[in-house]
Each structure stands twice: as C-alpha cells, then as structure tokens.
Amino acid sequence: MNICSYETKIIWKMKQTVKIFKSLSDPTRLRILFLLLQRELCVCELTYILEMEQSRISHQLRVLRNADLVEDIRDGKWIVYRISEKKKKDLKLIFDRIIGKDLANSEEMTKEKAKLQASQKNSIRNCPASFEGRDV
DSSP: OOHHHHHHHHHHHHHHHHHHHHHTTOHHHHHHHHHHHHSOEEHHHHHHHHTOOHHHHHHHHHHHHHTTSEEEEEETTEEEEEEOHHHHHHHHHHIIIIIHHHHHTSHHHHHHHHHHHHHHHTTGGGOOSOOTTOOO
16 A cells, blocks of 8 residues: 555545544434434434424434434335444444433433334324424
8 A cells, every 4th residue: 555545544534533523513413313322213203302393303314424323224205314333333332431321311311212212102204294393
C-alpha cells in the first residue's frame, strides 16, 4: 500500500468517526437510537412515540443513516428502521456504559417506553390514521 492510499484511508476513517460523533450529539437522535435498540420501528411509530412531526423524525433518521448507525428495510409498504448490525454491539456498549442508564431511567424515556409498548400492542404501523395527539 502506498502512502497516498494509506493517508486517504485514514482521512476517510476520521471523517466517518466525526459523522458518528456528530450524530450522537443530538438528544432526539439519541432517543431514536435508544428506541431502535429495543426494536425496529417505522417513521409513523417514531412520530407517535416521540410526539414529533414526521419531517423532523425523517431528517434525524437521515443523519443516523448517513453515519451508518441506522439502516432502512422495506416491510411490505412500510420502510422500517433498525440499528445497523455492524454498529449494534458498539451502540449497546455506549448506551449501557455512558448514557444509557441516565437516559433509560429518565421520566421522558419511561413515558416513551410505555408508548413503544402501546404502539406494538395497538399495531400503530398497520393503522392508516394520524396519531397526532392520540393517546393509545
């Protein structure tokens, strides 16, 4: 391997690392990752759980996808998001050791975990209605 290709590879790796840290620097993205570590979710489920607009959720998912932390898969007519398999172990470690306990035990996340369970119980993904303001 010549020096130029080695330097290019290091620069590319550094840029990827910066993307990951930038994507972890936003509270909304951390909340999304925490939920996706629990299970795969579509945008409508995240919209319901986080009580945010679809466009905002989609933007945050795009940032996470560009950092290779999240991947999207098609499930029938739905696009479902999940943690990338190659990053799942690392993210679990970060959440467990650094931010997970504080975040997991917060009042906000307790509420979101309950909404996550409700979304699964009530099949939010299969319901075409808007979930804005709806208490399931």
